[in-house]
Amino acid sequence: MDSLLHQWRPAFPQQRTFDRVRRLTYGLLFCQQRHLTSTAICATGRQFQDWSGDYRVCSRSPWDSHDLF
DSSP, rough: OOOHHHHTGGSSSSSHHHHHHHHHHHHHHHHOOOOOHHHHHHHTTTTTSHHHHHHHHHHHHHGGGGGGO
């Protein structure tokens, strides 16, 4: 799975943005509740940390979803 996700790396301007997206993707895959950003954050054990960066990657980061597929 990780080798598939690494093909997404060129779509993101920074390594840390890609790392955040990869972590959220795994969270969405492993959570058993509704597939929301907040449940993905909790599934990765980051529920007590600042969530703002995770939400920004979904709303304001300069990447195009068409580049992923």
